[in-house]
Amino acid sequence: MARIGFLGTGEIAGAMVRGLAGQGHRILVSERNADHAAMLARTIPEVTIAANPQVVAGSDVVIACLMAATARQVLPDLPWRSDHTIISVMVDVPHGDLATLCAPATDIALTIPMPFISSGGCPLPVFPDAASVTALFGARNLVLPVASEVALNAHFAASALSAPILRLLAEGTGWLARETGDPVAAEAYVTALFAGYMTPDGTGRHFAGLLDSLATEGGLNAALRAALEDLGAPAALGAGMDTLRPRLGLPPATGAAS
Ligand SMILES: NC(=O)c1ccc[n+]([C@@H]2O[C@H](COP(=O)([O-])OP(=O)(O)OC[C@H]3O[C@@H](n4cnc5c(N)ncnc54)[C@H](OP(=O)(O)O)[C@@H]3O)[C@@H](O)[C@H]2O)c1
Incomplete structure (x- = not known):
């Protein structure tokens, strides 16, 4: 059981929330998109809506599902802790930038879910190899650690196939x-x-x-x-x-x- 927060409640966040439902986690989702957040809270009992700072403060694992430009604006003002675990699914936000944007957090992994993660069976290339991704998603999906951030980004290109x-x-x-x-x-x-x-x-x-x-x-x-x-x-x-x-x-x- 984990306290999981989602920043950016859009297409991919919704799919990941549905993929995590029913496993005893406590899930906070951020207020935008409001209709989507409300739908998730209405249909999944463990989901609660909160403002971005409360999502971060109330979670051990934060899954960043923002567009890159939004992430660069929003992330630096959030109450990051050194014991946070961050999973980013965002293209165009490199690992080094995340470390700066989310300091003092250092446990940061990048992965590439696809919408069908909601029902499992999704390949999840991950860099660096992260216990958090395996712990949350490994039972239902195929976690594929890759050797470098360049290799991860090549998988981003392949996901666009x-x-x-x-x-x-x-x-x-x-x-x-x-x-x-x-x-x-x-x-x-x-x-x-x-x-x-x-x-x-x-x-x-x-x-x-x-x-x-x-x-x-x-x-x-x-x-x-x-x-x-x-x-x-x-x-x-x-x-x-x-x-x-x-x-x-x-x-x-x-x-x-x-
Ligand atoms: N979709 C995919 O299949 C997929 C797969 C892998 C990775 N990704 C990555 O996931 C990220 C999100 O993609 P997406 O397809 O889920 O996009 P999306 O549906 O547009 O979701 C982005 C969400 O961020 C919200 N948002 C905007 N400003 C915000 C703020 N200040 N605070 C909190 N939330 C805010 C948006 O709300 P509003 O609608 O109210 O603006 C929207 O709900 C991107 O970086 C993308 O590269 C997506």
Whole structure:
């Protein structure tokens, strides 16, 4: 059981609160967004709404879920203690900046939840390796310590694969639904199809192996893949990820996209 506070009660905070519900924690959420905070307090018994200073003062673990510019304004004025544990999910606020903004607290970890942390099964890259993240989220999610902040930021870039890949899946599912007239069945088919691919084989080339198995000459998969490659789609994705490098402090790309 922990006293947990959330600063910034938005999309990702709400998902994390729901993921922590029912485990005996006492959870304080900050007042903004007011409607979202009220909904969480109404539906989850252990949630109480408080002003930012009370969230920090009344918590042992503070989870920072603010936008970066807000964090830089708000964090320095809060009553931080040296015994606070801080978990930041914020992009664009490096570990060193957090240490300054939240002094004298030093137990600070960065991680990258996704909205489905609400129901568990979320990969959680974390830097530095932190007992707090494992203790709160490890039982239901996959905690993946990474070796450096640069590596963590590369995972931020990879987390941004979600929207473009989901966009492609939505496009393909919509295409199927238009053909069959049944959007519910189309969704069921495509989600089950891709769930079947999503158990890594532990070789580090799981997706490459799957592509090999779908490369039958003259097959539909090979034909559609070739059509998309002719349009530049896979290379465009790698190039798109490279555009995130400056913002995330990643070194310039060294090789051509495959
Ligand atoms: N969404 C994701 O999937 C995701 C995943 C990983 C990491 N993150 C990170 O999580 C952070 C939040 O993202 P989000 O998607 O949850 O954004 P969001 O829904 O906009 O949440 C931000 C929250 O901060 C609140 N806020 C604004 N000013 C505040 C203040 N002075 N004091 C307290 N709260 C204040 C906002 O309230 P108002 O609406 O009233 O302004 C809003 O509820 C970002 O740094 C993002 O990089 C998000």
